[in-house]
Amino acid sequence: MIVDFDVAYEGHVLKGDQFVGADSNRLMYLHGAGTGSRHGHHLLRAALQQRGIGSTSFDCIGHGDTGGALAQSSVASRTRQAQAVAEARGVPQPLAIVGASMGAYNAVRMTQSHRVDALVLIVPGVYTPSAYEVPFGPEFSAVIRRERSWSDSDAWDILSRFEGRLLVIAAEHDATIPLEIPQRLVAAATRAQSSRLHVVQGAEHNRLWSLLAEHPPSFEAGVDMVADTVNGGRQ
Numbered sequence: 001m002i003v004d005f006d007v008a009y010e011g012h013v014l015k016g017d018q019f020v021g022a023d024s025n026r027l028m029y030l031h032g033a034g035t036g037s038r039h040g041h042h043l044l045r046a047a048l049q050q051r052g053i054g055s056t057s058f059d060c061i062g063h064g065d066t067g068g069a070l071a072q073s074s075v076a077s078r079t080r081q082a083q084a085v086a087e088a089r090g091v092p093q094p095l096a097i098v099g100a101s102m103g104a105y106n107a108v109r110m111t112q113s114h115r116v117d118a119l120v121l122i123v124p125g126v127y128t129p130s131a132y133e134v135p136f137g138p139e140f141s142a143v144i145r146r147e148r149s150w151s152d153s154d155a156w157d158i159l160s161r162f163e164g165r166l167l168v169i170a171a172e173h174d175a176t177i178p179l180e181i182p183q184r185l186v187a188a189a190t191r192a193q194s195s196r197l198h199v200v201q202g203a204e205h206n207r208l209w210s211l212l213a214e215h216p217p218s219f220e221a222g223v224d225m226v227a228d229t230v231n232g233g234r235q
Contacts, residue, residue: 007088014058015065021054026092029057032101037064043209047223070136079109096230108155117164118230126153156188166195167229171203
C-alpha cells in the first residue's frame, strides 16, 4: 500500500508518500538535487517494502509534485523540510534514513536533531558550511564549484559522533561525486556500530539501482545490504 500525503511548510505544501511496510515504518528517504524527486527512487523503496520495510519520502521545494522555485530553498531548508515531514507524519524514532546525492548530506544533518540508528548514503554529496544557508541559484553554485569546496565539510565531524550503522554506496563512474567523499565518510564514522563502503561497478551518479536491476542477483544483494543496515542484521 502507498499512502499519499501533504505537509504544510512555510507557505508551501510538501507532497509525499509512504510506502507502508508490514514490519517497520521508521525509514525516511531523501532524494537528491537537480531534477531529482521521490519518484526516481521507486525501485529501491518498492524492494524494501517487499521486505517489510516501509519508507516515507517527499519532494523538496522546487522538485517533483511539490514544485515551486528552487531559489525558495537551500540545503539547510531541505533539512528543515525533512524534519517537518518527520514530525508531521509521526515517523517513529530511532529513524533510519536513506539519503541520495544531496539528500545524503541532509541525512547526516538529521542525526543532529533526531535519534538515528541507521544511515544509508547513496552517491553522497557533502557541502562546505558556508553553502548551507545560501539559496539555490548562482551564488550557491559559485560556492560549491570552488575547487574541493567540500573538503572542509562538517559532515566528517558530525559522522564522527554517529553511533549507529552506516552504509555508503558509491558509483564506480560517478562524474559528480569523487570517490574520496564516500571513502572519507566511512573513515570519519569511528564510533559507528558498523560502517561499510560498497562501490557499484559500472554505475554512474544517476544510474545505479536501474543498472543493478538489469542483473537481478546484484539488485537483490544491494537491497539486502540496505535492509540489513536498516534492520541491524535482523531478518
